[in-house]
Amino acid sequence: MKIEVLPAGEIKTRVADLLSEQIKRNPKSVLGMTTGSSPIKYGIYQEWIRREQAGELSFHEARFINPDELVGISADHPESYRTYMQEHLFGQLQTLRYEPQIPDGSSIDLMAECLRFDQVLADLGYVDWQLMGLGLNGHIAFIEPGDHIPAKTYISQLFEENRVSQSPHINSEEEVPKQSITIGLEAVMKARNIVLVATGENKADMVAKAFTGPITTSVPASFLQLHANVTVILDAAAASKISLY
Template identity: 40%
Template sequence: MRIYKTKDYEDMSRKAANVISAQVITKPDCVLGLATGSTPIGTYKQLIERYQNGDLDFSEVKSVNLDEYKGLPKDHDQSYYYFMYTNLFKDINIDLDNTNIPNGMEPDSDKECDRYNKVIESMGGVDLQILGLGHNGHIGFNEPEEVFEKLTHCVDLTESTIEANKRFFASADDVPRQAYTMGIKTIMQAKKILLVVSGEDKAAILRDALCGPITPQVPASILQLHNDVIVVADEAALSLMD
């Protein structure tokens, strides 16, 4: 595991974009595992800028997203498809047919999870998986549990996650209570993982994830067992690390 301390959010975004850019340049037809949330927005802006400057070409890239709310249509302004389209896809030359996100409108959880597992398998797995870190240690929507969930599954969101996400909705009552998410095994099968973390409010959970015991109560702690993890985090997020 390599940990890169950055000065601030902008510096974190730039360095994270460097890692992704290197992957795309080295393997133009790579499979990128993408994440949503506020943390990677700056990184995506950096990638857009580099594409517009002629430094990156996404025409052969394939992507798979970590998760999607169950029950939200693609055109809902809080769906993760909408997030990816507005924050990245529409401003680069990626083929939308090569982008993959769980279908939140499929009511049959088993059917959708099986479909998404097969999509990832058909691509030969993920070359570089981008991850954010939830306040309770979740990666994707893999919430603290008694065991590590292996493959794509439907998860009941915890109250802390609903609370964290309610700012994006009219009220907490409007936040979906379930989501489809890649499982821990799927994430860990990525050839390389990039974890991006920003802010003092993430310092305690980042310390627990990187230095604490490996436990499904802190899902991100499993990353300690992966052989190629890059952590890019700002000084505030790393403030409790020895």
């Protein structure tokens, strides 16, 4: 595991450089995406769009895949992760050729959808380069803490702290999804490269637990310590409770 501490303003450039290196190595890369606040707050996706428009980056041969989706809302719902990705990245790319793969959280047979998505992953040969965030409770994708972590794609019960508490597109808190469909640990560990971004003082405790503490299902991100190729990118605040020496 490589841990890099950067000024917040340099995070987007570093992530874009790592992505560019991956596409240069393999233009047909399967690229795993993430939602959440960090890609937007730090301009990560916007930097990719800028580089593509400048002719510095092409996604013509690449394939995109997202590891999770909220259950119980349609794909075109304003709060779905598919909508998020379409608005913030996919809809602005000029070289996007293949339809991005995202679980269908509105499926009438969620177990069948889990099996289907596992087959999608297998058919693609799993992910070559996965961008990740770190949840406040240590989740990655939407693999929440628990007594065990499923290996395959499954239906995850969302912790209250990870549910959207307020949204202009959802009428009441009761309507906010309580579940997600998410990849399991097998797909995480089969990703050939993982880039995880965590920022802010509120992530400092979890960064220390996840990357310097014991490996435990109560902190799903801790399993990344066992992965062969992970780059963790932090700002100074998020890194404040770990020793890099």
